[in-house]
Amino acid sequence: MIDAGRALQEFDIDIHDLSHDGRGVGRVDGKAVFVVGALPGERVRARATQRKKQFDQATTTEVLRASPERVAPRCAHFGLCGGCALQHLDPAAQIAAKQRTLVENLQRIGQVQPERVLAPLTGPVWGYRRKARLGAKWVAKKERVLVGFREAADPRFIADIDRCEVLVPEVGARLGELSALIQSLESRAAIPQIEVAAGDHGTALVLRHLQPLSEADRSALRAFAAASGLHIMLQSGGVDSVLALDGEGPELSFEVPHHRVSLRFEALDFIQVNRLLNEAMIDRALELLALQPQHRVLDLFCGLGNFTLPIARRVREVIGVEGDAGLVRRANQNAAANGLDNAHFHAADLVRELAGQPWMQERFDRVLIDPPRTGAEEVIRAMDFATVPRLVYVSCHPGSLARDAGILVREKGFRLAAAGVMDMFPHTAHVESIALFEKD
Secondary structure, three states, X not given: OOOOOOOOOEXXXXXXXXXXXXXXXXXXXXXXXXXXXOOOOOEEEEEEEEEOOOEEEXXXXXXXXOOOOEOOOOOOOEOOEOOOOOOOEOHHHHHHHHXXXXXXXXXXXHOOOOOEEOOOEOOOOOOXXXXXXXXXXXXXXXXXXXXXXXXXXXXXXXXXXXXOOOEOHHHHOOHHHHHHHHHHOOOHHHOOEEEEEEXXXXXXXXXEOOXXXXXXXXXXXXXXXXXXXXXXXXXXXXXXXXXXXXXXXXXXXXXXXXXXXXXXXXXXXXXXXXXXXHHHHHHHHHHHHOOOOOOEEXXXXXXXXXXXXXXXXXXXXXXXXXXXXXXXXXXXXXXXXXXXXXXXXXXXXXXOXXXXXXXXXXXXXXXXXXXXXXXXXXXXXXXXXXXXXXXXXXXXXXXXXXXXXXXXXXXXXXXXXXXXXXXXXXXXOOOEEEEXXXXX
């Protein structure tokens, strides 16, 4: 709840840190204050927005002493749109802050310290995002449809934006056109979201619709697709309800050129959002695994085979395990399409009872783990790593990585040989990282 007595209170504050979600952190009378729009080393004037027992929240109204790492945001909507949190911080400083977050989490949560901190992986910081879910909303009071990410201040609302600088340009530069398109439809109030999926040779937009579309609406969508070159798909229900507007859907795929691999995917499948960072991440993971031709490798949470198929190019056999049966089917199809008969896949829920899984009883020389945000605690505890001298863990959440690192070190006999961050999501507070665990 907003505290009415402090809602308009302004005060000056020195900022000494950056929070996990990109807010500046300072103290007033010993109490922590999280300040939107402030950076470490700055003194700002802030307006209180919320008061809690342990901390207060505020927003910057004036920068009194700017950090040398402060930059002008490229996006005119920065601050309103919740898609980015750090456009006001130099990209090099962003990734340095994420590296500190990773190391601090490893120390505080996992009580482990990497023997070596890897140099960050970085790449393009604009126009990189090839997967996204955009909200769409008919706002009767404005007589407009809004298309974009959620507002930073209140995620209940869609931000009023007309372009996005981090989305692939073929979509990011067309948010205003998409808004006008949806607004022109008879079913404009029944379209709550648009999924973006960009492959190397085509981009799909999946429109979620809560009522059947009229022929007039379908005609309008066809005209937009023809003019823009984007592929329009429709989703009337769950994932299995996704269909092309007309005829066959687009063949979405991406290359991993260093490893002579091409992966096809469906529009709602999970893929890494940043193409060039994904390629660099695969290179680093394979380097850390130190693969040999005689090795058998286990790839947990393997998805479409993003790591599995490049690994297969280098080893005797690789086993991929994934909980989504649809992704497992497409991983098998990708292996066959790439002529790889030494990659085999299993569908298994990796947070459930695993004792009966056949691959759990097999011997592996290397293990790669790439779990969702919740981490891999269950499968790590269940597995016997007696024959595994080297394990690589790719993480999208430093807290769950830190927890699992503690288990691997204290209970499974590994040491944390190296860890570092990867700038998969520039300008956001999202921390992607990779860690190497070894046994002596």
